[in-house]
Amino acid sequence: MEQTKSDVDLHRRRLLAAGAGGAAAGLAGFSPASLAQAAGAKPLPPFAAFKDASRVIVHSASGIETQRSAFGTSGITGQEILFVRNNVSPPNASVVANPDAWQIEFDGVANPRTLSVADLKRMGLASVSMVLQCSGNGRGFFGHKAAGSQWKVGAAGNTLWSGVPVKAVVAELGGLREGIRYMTSTGGETIPPGIDAKKVMVERSVPWTAQDEAILAWELNGQPIPLAHGGPLRLIIPGYFGVNNVKYIKRLAFTAQETGANIQSSGYRVRPVGVKGATSQPSMWEMNLKSFITHPAGGGQPLRAGLVQVYGVAFSGGSPVNAIEVSIDGGRDWQAARFFGPNLGRYAWRNFVLPVRLASGAYEITSRAIADDGEVQPELRVENERGYAHNGWRDHAVKVTVA
Amino acid sequence: MEQTKSDVDLHRRRLLAAGAGGAAAGLAGFSPASLAQAAGAKPLPPFAAFKDASRVIVHSASGIETQRSAFGTSGITGQEILFVRNNVSPPNASVVANPDAWQIEFDGVANPRTLSVADLKRMGLASVSMVLQCSGNGRGFFGHKAAGSQWKVGAAGNTLWSGVPVKAVVAELGGLREGIRYMTSTGGETIPPGIDAKKVMVERSVPWTAQDEAILAWELNGQPIPLAHGGPLRLIIPGYFGVNNVKYIKRLAFTAQETGANIQSSGYRVRPVGVKGATSQPSMWEMNLKSFITHPAGGGQPLRAGLVQVYGVAFSGGSPVNAIEVSIDGGRDWQAARFFGPNLGRYAWRNFVLPVRLASGAYEITSRAIADDGEVQPELRVENERGYAHNGWRDHAVKVTVA
Numbered sequence: 001m002e003q004t005k006s007d008v009d010l011h012r013r014r015l016l017a018a019g020a021g022g023a024a025a026g027l028a029g030f031s032p033a034s035l036a037q038a039a040g041a042k043p044l045p046p047f048a049a050f051k052d053a054s055r056v057i058v059h060s061a062s063g064i065e066t067q068r069s070a071f072g073t074s075g076i077t078g079q080e081i082l083f084v085r086n087n088v089s090p091p092n093a094s095v096v097a098n099p100d101a102w103q104i105e106f107d108g109v110a111n112p113r114t115l116s117v118a119d120l121k122r123m124g125l126a127s128v129s130m131v132l133q134c135s136g137n138g139r140g141f142f143g144h145k146a147a148g149s150q151w152k153v154g155a156a157g158n159t160l161w162s163g164v165p166v167k168a169v170v171a172e173l174g175g176l177r178e179g180i181r182y183m184t185s186t187g188g189e190t191i192p193p194g195i196d197a198k199k200v201m202v203e204r205s206v207p208w209t210a211q212d213e214a215i216l217a218w219e220l221n222g223q224p225i226p227l228a229h230g231g232p233l234r235l236i237i238p239g240y241f242g243v244n245n246v247k248y249i250k251r252l253a254f255t256a257q258e259t260g261a262n263i264q265s266s267g268y269r270v271r272p273v274g275v276k277g278a279t280s281q282p283s284m285w286e287m288n289l290k291s292f293i294t295h296p297a298g299g300g301q302p303l304r305a306g307l308v309q310v311y312g313v314a315f316s317g318g319s320p321v322n323a324i325e326v327s328i329d330g331g332r333d334w335q336a337a338r339f340f341g342p343n344l345g346r347y348a349w350r351n352f353v354l355p356v357r358l359a360s361g362a363y364e365i366t367s368r369a370i371a372d373d374g375e376v377q378p379e380l381r382v383e384n385e386r387g388y389a390h391n392g393w394r395d396h397a398v399k400v401t402v403a
Numbered sequence: 404m405e406q407t408k409s410d411v412d413l414h415r416r417r418l419l420a421a422g423a424g425g426a427a428a429g430l431a432g433f434s435p436a437s438l439a440q441a442a443g444a445k446p447l448p449p450f451a452a453f454k455d456a457s458r459v460i461v462h463s464a465s466g467i468e469t470q471r472s473a474f475g476t477s478g479i480t481g482q483e484i485l486f487v488r489n490n491v492s493p494p495n496a497s498v499v500a501n502p503d504a505w506q507i508e509f510d511g512v513a514n515p516r517t518l519s520v521a522d523l524k525r526m527g528l529a530s531v532s533m534v535l536q537c538s539g540n541g542r543g544f545f546g547h548k549a550a551g552s553q554w555k556v557g558a559a560g561n562t563l564w565s566g567v568p569v570k571a572v573v574a575e576l577g578g579l580r581e582g583i584r585y586m587t588s589t590g591g592e593t594i595p596p597g598i599d600a601k602k603v604m605v606e607r608s609v610p611w612t613a614q615d616e617a618i619l620a621w622e623l624n625g626q627p628i629p630l631a632h633g634g635p636l637r638l639i640i641p642g643y644f645g646v647n648n649v650k651y652i653k654r655l656a657f658t659a660q661e662t663g664a665n666i667q668s669s670g671y672r673v674r675p676v677g678v679k680g681a682t683s684q685p686s687m688w689e690m691n692l693k694s695f696i697t698h699p700a701g702g703g704q705p706l707r708a709g710l711v712q713v714y715g716v717a718f719s720g721g722s723p724v725n726a727i728e729v730s731i732d733g734g735r736d737w738q739a740a741r742f743f744g745p746n747l748g749r750y751a752w753r754n755f756v757l758p759v760r761l762a763s764g765a766y767e768i769t770s771r772a773i774a775d776d777g778e779v780q781p782e783l784r785v786e787n788e789r790g791y792a793h794n795g796w797r798d799h800a801v802k803v804t805v806a
Contacts, residue, residue, distance in 0.1 A: 072625035073530055074563035076479060080626075125712045125756045127476055127744030160477035162744070222475035223483075309528045341530030341565070342747040353528045 047090055048228045052080040059149040062086040066154035068398075069297035073311060073351055075341050076129075077157030079221055084228050085134045085155060087202050087263065088189040091227075091248055095188070099224055099232035104216070108184075108254025110174025117218055117233055124168035126215050129160050129344035130238040131315045132245065135268055135284040138381070138390025144273050146387030153292045153396065158313070158349045161236045163217030166252070170211065180208050180254040185235045188248030198261055204244050204268075205258040206237060206285055213238050213347075216249065238347035239317035241284045241389075243268055258283075270384045277385075287317030289377050290391040291324060291352070291369040293398050302403035305360050310337075312367050315349035319373035326354040330364035330397060331379065337367070358402045366397035450493055451631045455483040462552040465489040469557035471801075472700035476714060476754055478744050479532075480560030482624055487631050488537045488558060490605050490666065491592040494630075494651055498591070502627055502635035505591075507619070511657025513577025520621055520636055527571035529618050532563050532747035533641040534718045535648065538671055538687040541784070541793025547676050549790030556695045556799060561716070561752045564639045566620030569655070573614065583611050583657040588638045591651030601664050607647050607671075608661040609640060609688055616641050616750075619652065641750035642720035644687045644792075646671055661686075673787045680788075690720030692780050693794040694727060694755070694772040696801050705806035708763050713740075715770050718752035722776035729757040733767035733800060734782065740770070761805045769800035 044051050045061035055070035064084040071077065095102060100118035133156035140150035149155070166183070170176060187202035217236045218225060225231030230247030237244050243263070258264055258279065266277030268284040291314035296303060310328070314321045325334040337354035344350075352367070368377040381392040390396075447454050448464035458473035467487040474480060498505060503521035536559035543553035552558070569586070573579060590605035620639045621628060628634030633650030640647050646666070661667055661682065669680030671687040694717035699706060713731070717724045728737040740757035747753075755770070771780040784795040793799075 072622050073528060073565040074622060074625040075530060076563060076625055078481075078625050122710045122712065124758070125476060125714060125743060127478060127754060129745045160479060160745075162476040219475050219477060222477035222479055222481050307525045309525065311528060340528060342532045342563075342745070342751070344745040344747070348745070351530060355527070 047093060047226075048084050050080060050226065050228075051084075055081045056083075057154065059151075062089070063149035063151075065149070065151055066157060067297075068153050068292075068294055070154075071157075071294045071313065073341070075158060075344055075348070075351055076221060077159060079223065079226065079229070082132070082157040082159065082229065083134065083155045085149070085242060086247075087243070088187070088191070088200055091188050091190055093227050095248065096224070096227050096231045099218055102232035102248075104233060104249055105251045106169065106173055106253070107251070108177050108180055109170055110177065113173055115169070120164045120169065120216055120233075121218070123172055124164040125162065126165045127160060127162040128213070128215060128236065128238050128347065129158065130236065130347035131287065131317075131349050132157055132159050132242055133287055135241040135243055135388045136386065138395065139387030141390055141392075141395035142381065142383070142387040144383070146385065148386065153294075155242075158315070158344070160221050161215060161217040161234075162219040163215040163233075163236065166211045166214040166216060169216065170254075176208070176254050179256050182206065182255045182258055183208050183211050183214070184253045184255045184259050185246040185249050186251040187246045188250040201261050202246060202263055203259045203261040204246055205255065205264055206240060206244050208254055210237050210240065210244075211254075216252070239286050241268075241287055241317075243284060268386075268388070270382070270386075270388055273383055273385050275385060284388055287315070288389055288391045289316045289318065289321070289369050289371050289375055291315070291321075291367040291377060291393070292396045293326075293365050293367055296365065296398060296400045298398040298400060302401040303358065305358055305402050307355055307357050309353055309355055310365060311351060311353040313349040314352055314367065314369040315347075316369065316371055317347070319371040319375060320346040321350055321369050322372045323370040324350075324352045324367060325370070326352075326356075326365065326367050328356055328358070328363045328365050331366060331394060334368070360402050363400045363402065364397045365400055366393045368393045450496060450629075451487050453483060453629065453631075454487075458484045459486075460557065462554075465492075466552035466554075468552070468554055469560060470700075471556050471695075471697055473557075474560075474697045474716065476744070478561060478747055478751070478754055479624060480562060482626065482629065482632070485535070485560040485562065485632065486537065486558045488552070488645060489650075490646070491590070491594070491603055494591050494593055496630050498651065499627070499630050499634045502621055505635040505651075507636060507652055508654045509572065509576055509656070510654070511580050511583055512573055513580065516576055518572070523567045523572065523619055523636075524621070526575055527567040528565065529568045530563060530565040531616070531618060531639065531641050531750065532561065533639070533750035534690065534720075534752050535560055535562050535645055536690055538644040538646055538791045539789065541798065542790030544784065544793055544795075544798035545786070545790040547786070549788065551789065556697075558645075561718070561747070563624050563747075564618060564620040564637075565622040566618040566636075566639065569614045569617040569619060572619065573657075579611070579657050582659050585609065585658045585661055586611050586614050586617070587656045587658045587662050588649040588652050589654040590649045591653040604664050605649060605666055606662045606664040607649055608658065608667055609643060609647050611657055613640050613643065614657075619655070642689050644671075644690055644720075646687060671789075671791070673785070673789075673791055676786055676788050678788060687791055690718070691792055691794045692719040692721065692724070692772050692774050692778055694718070694724075694770040694780060694796070695799045696729075696768050696770055699768065699801060699803045701801040701803060705804040706761065708761055708805050710758055710760050712756055712758055713768055714754060714756040716752040717755055717770065717772040718750075719772065719774055720750070722774040722778060723749040724753055724772050725775045726773040727753075727755040727770060728773070729755075729759075729768065729770050731759055731761070731766045731768050734769060734797060737771070763805050766803045766805065767800045768803055769796045771796045
């Protein structure tokens with residue numbers, strides 16, 4: 001959402017509170033956190049204290065990024081490193097103590113009703129693997145100082161979610177009303193009194209057809225969803241940018257109009273630099289075609305010459321990834337790389353690898369994904385005010401020195 | 404392996420040491436552990452202190468089981484609940500501090516050599532999802548008090564491993580010698596002086612063809628393998644029982660004969676009750692066809708009447724699982740259930756679900772898997788001295804009361 005004055009204030013209050021809590025957690029002996037703090041890094045906020053501080057970058061109490069070198073090669077991003085991005089402070093942690101008691105209101109259906117998570121668990125069960133990615137992932141590569149966390153590659157992760165298909169709930173509630181065009185979801189954050197709710201509330205509308213694959217999830221990577229990732233209940237829309245996957249969802253309504261909340265009407269819109277957000281601009285819905293290298297990750301010691309396994313991840317919210325190419329000379333020449341490991345489905349990312357023999361020298365290593373429909377991941381970013389949807393392969397390149 | 408006198412002594416020493424450490428860890432404030440201990444449960448051993456004590460069963464310092472209700476529905480078993488089984492105390496934890504430095508000796512190839520994990524990481528990269536299961540999983544259902552941990556269903560988990568294909572290393576070392584029949588692997592445990600190494604060492608032989616899909620893994624579920632699960636380097640043979648997936652592997656040799664270590668020659672053999680182990684009996688290699696219900700998990704409060712999602716997992720080390728059936732009346736009637744979630748490959752388990760409407764009464768819920776080759780999971784266990792390879796659906800049933 002746009003950084004309104006009140007929003008910034010909310011974040012600042014939270015950050016100050018988290019600073020104290022985080023330091024106390026560090027003293028309790030969790031050594032990676034202690035080390036990270038000793039090195040001058042920001043502390044993990046209490047609600048994300050379970051993160052591995054040695055493998056994340058803490059931008060703020062509401063912005064935690066996975067380090068490029070931390071993704072590993074298993075295909076799934078563990079909760080201990082998965083990025084966190086909150087537009088508003090989460091509700092009190094007590095809401096995850098008894099997940100089954102959480103309530104959600106349904107509207108825009110024949111028989112509107114409020115249901116508990118316990119009710120939902122009886123209605124159906126599905127599981128999906130998908131890339132969760134912040135709209136601003138890659139913002140740190142833009143040149144115009146776009147406002148917001150300066151993410152590089154790590155505001156994304158591949159995750160497994162289980163819950164009830166939205167369609168199963170809709171069927172149980174008698175089907176959709178007529179004239180529906182959007183699925184509109186509201187987060188369960190507490191908006192402090194005195195703040196105009198419309199300006200800060202997390203309420204997002206997506207095309208109603210997104211219900212086809214959407215689930216209301218209570219499980220992330222096999223565990224009850226923690227507060228930091230939207231527990232007790234999160235809307236999951238495979239292929240859609242993170243903001244649409246509303247956390248602590250308390251209302252799901254099928255509506256004729258998009259919500260008028262700022263986060264929808266002016267926030268999360270792609271527009272030219274310097275232009276204000278408006279409903280006429282594209283909303284951050286489906287993710288575009290993207291890939292990036294995770295090894296070598298750049299920085300640190302020069303690599304030893306010889307055979308190196310260059311690997312990374314490729315994904316798309318639209319036409320599925322079909323092939324992947326790697327360049328070690330900044331995009332002059334390209335070689336086909338190989339996907340490896342389980343294929344977790346079209347909304348998941350795929351690991352790829354290319355063995356290359358490197359002599360001493362300097363290299364600029366990057367990747368470009370190719371989709372089923374023939375689209376090729378572009379070289380350059382599309383400049384835009386908020387630094388959204390960066391999938392240009394040039395900025396995502398890793399600079400490597402081989403000794 | 405067989406419980407020799409010296410082996411039992413090793414375990415006892417470890418257990419005593421772990422008792423003190425575990426209690427100290429509990430005092431440090433990790434509340435699930437503290438709660439579990441307050442309830443009289445055994446403490447987690449220090450090398451497994453990262454486990455979620457509220458979702459595992461600690462049989463001993465070398466035997467930790469996942470609770471039936473803890474598996475979730477994502478398809479992957481997290482490290483925090485994955486079972487642990489050690490035949491011998493693990494090496495000192497310092498070996499995982501710098502995984503790249505760990506060394507492994509290769510023999511039975513044209514050019515025998517010792518390589519470090521850093522070397523292996525340059526040679527190739529693969530990732531596989533597979534069920535890791537102790538040979539004795541289900542031992543707790545046998546009637547003759549088979550020696551060993553009394554596992555029910557939770558000495559199994561579905562996991563993701565990344566490493567180098569064994570075949571890639573063999574190719575790099577000039578290929579196999581002639582006359583090879585086995586791949587023989589040795590664990591890096593320290594055998595205390597005064598003990599006959601052959602009696603306690605973890606050295607396992609499997610048919611040499613197992614190399615085709617085997618990997619030498621340094622990553623489990625996206626993280627460096629912890630000591631409790633065999634880090635820094637573990638042999639992974641998809642479809643084979645746990646014991647063959649040698650932890651802290653320090654030697655991999657292609658051999659003409661099976662190793663003479665007790666764990667191979669007399670241990671992990673299927674034989675009639677009361678009969679001693681011998682090389683003429685089947686060795687615990689490929690896993691058989693199996694499934695079990697994970698929800699409802701039985702115990703606790705009666706269920707509320709109405710629609711219930713009955714779910715569980717199905718897997719096989721041989722012909723892949725093709726279909727799954729569920730019975731709610733102890734095996735009189737069967738209904739086809741549905742697989743859901745990503746298909747992680749033939750050695751992984753698949754989640755299945757069947758929605759059933761339950762009125763008040765008593766139910767006995769169980770499942771049976773059907774393989775590609777037509778094999779059906781059997782009703783009854785095969786009685787055997789050590790309580791291995793239990794895949795009978797009757798014993799795996801869950802008794803449920805609906806109010």
